[in-house]
Each structure stands twice: as structure tokens, then as C-alpha cells.
Amino acid sequence: MKFMVVENFFNNFSQIQDEFKKIERFDYEEHPDIKPKLKDKAFLKYKWPGQRSLDLKSTNKFLTALFLKEYEEKFRDFFDEKLGFAIYTHLRLKDTNKEDFLHKDSPDSTYSLLVYLSETNLFSGTKLYDDLDNEVADIKFVQNRAIIFDSRYTHAAINNHGDNEDNGRLTLNVFWKKG
Numbered sequence: 441m442k443f444m445v446v447e448n449f450f451n452n453f454s455q456i457q458d459e460f461k462k463i464e465r466f467d468y469e470e471h472p473d474i475k476p477k478l479k480d481k482a483f484l485k486y487k488w489p490g491q492r493s494l495d496l497k498s499t500n501k502f503l504t505a506l507f508l509k510e511y512e513e514k515f516r517d518f519f520d521e522k523l524g525f526a527i528y529t530h531l532r533l534k535d536t537n538k539e540d541f542l543h544k545d546s547p548d549s550t551y552s553l554l555v556y557l558s559e560t561n562l563f564s565g566t567k568l569y570d571d572l573d574n575e576v577a578d579i580k581f582v583q584n585r586a587i588i589f590d591s592r593y594t595h596a597a598i599n600n601h602g603d604n605e606d607n608g609r610l611t612l613n614v615f616w617k618k619g
Contacts, residue, residue: 442589442590443568443577443587443588443589443590443593444515444518444587444588444589445579445585445586445587446514446515446585446586446587447582447584447585448584448585449510449514449555449584449585449586450506450510450555450584451510453583453584456503456506457557459500459503460503460529460557460610460612461605461606461610463493463496463499463500463529464493464494465490465491465492465493465529465530465531466491466492466493466494467490467491468487468488468489468492471492471494472494473494473495488530489532489536489539489540489600490530490531490532490533490536490539490600490609491530491531492528492529492530492531492613493528493529493530494528495526495527495528496527496528496529497525497526497527504527507527507612507614511553511614514586515553515586515588518551518588519550519551519616521618523550523551523616523617523618524616524617524618525614525615525616525617526614526615526617527612527613527614527615528612528613528614529557529610529611529612529613530610530611530612530613531605531608531609531610532597532600532608532609532611533600533601533602533603533604533608533609534599534600534601534602534603534608535603536600537599537600540596540597540598540600541596542569542573542594542595542596543594543595543596544591544592544593544594544595545591545615546591546615548615548617549591549615549616549617550590550591550616550617550618551588551589551590551591551615551616552588552589552590552591552595552613552614552615552616553586553587553588553589553612553613553614553615553616554566554586554587554611554612554613554614555584555585555586555611555612555614556581556582556583556584556585556586556609556610556611557583557584557610557611557612558581558583558602558607558608558609558610559583559607560581560582560583561581561599561601561609562580562581562582563581563598563599563601564580564581564597564598564599564600564601564609565578565579565580565581565597565598565599566579566581566587566595566596566597566598567579567595567596567598568589568593568594568595569593569594569595569596570593570594571594573594578598581609591615591616597609
């Protein structure tokens, strides 16, 4: 299983952490990229809990550029192929725990990357599983920690928390894909 964890992903996190909270997010059914596709019943199997932003590449060029700078510094040797990516903020609150499930990211993705943006919560995090759904890694939710892994690995968010963007499970989600 190929994955990597990096502490202190953003060098200047204390100066930018509130910027992530200001980004508009949408429920799955109301997300502008998803809403037109809801007529396709097969598309509903990828439903994610909580709220997700639009792709930051089109809505927040500063945070996208900063992410790429930090990514190049911390993960440059993780894979050597040229990949495109989509980048979002994602908020999950404790009332979405029942909606979470073991899953693999979209078949279009090659690698997934998470940066934990909200306050550290050691009861929360991400678990990775092998093909038989045996747990192989339990990564705790530590603020400004990043994890990258093969998108084909089964995984799940563990213990979403809080009741708003100030105390909930806020992450930066990046999906790398070929082409």
C-alpha cells in the first residue's frame, strides 16, 4: 500500500487557516457541478456527506498556487507522472457520521490527498483498508497534516465532529488524475 503522511504541510498555516473557512461550500444535491448530473442514478453512488466547495483552481487561485508550492516541496517524489487535479475544501460535521461509508474515490482519480485544516481531533481521521476491507492505516486528524494515497484504496473518514465550520472536520481534498 502506497501512502505518505507529512506534518506541517503549509509552512505559513497560521496566516492562512481562516481563509479556508471563508470558501463557499455546497451540499451534494445543491453543488453546481453535481446538480445537473443527479438525473443519472449511477452518479448517486458517489454521494459524499457534508459540504464541498467548487474546484479552487477556478475560484481561489491564491490558495491553489500556495498548495502547489507546498506540494512540490513535500511530495515531489511521490509520483513522477504528470497528472491533472481538482482541489476542494470539504466540511463534515458530527451529524454526517451516519452518512459516511467505506469507499474508493472516483474512478477518474489516481491519487487522493487530504490536508486536515481544522483543530486537531485525535478521535477523528482517515482509515485506509486493503482489498478485503482490513484496516491497514489509521491516520489521526492533526491540524495541517497531509496524507496522500492511491485513490483505489478503500478508505473512510472517521468521527466527523463539530456543528459548524469553526469546530467541524474541515479538510482540503485534492484528486489527482491522468490527463
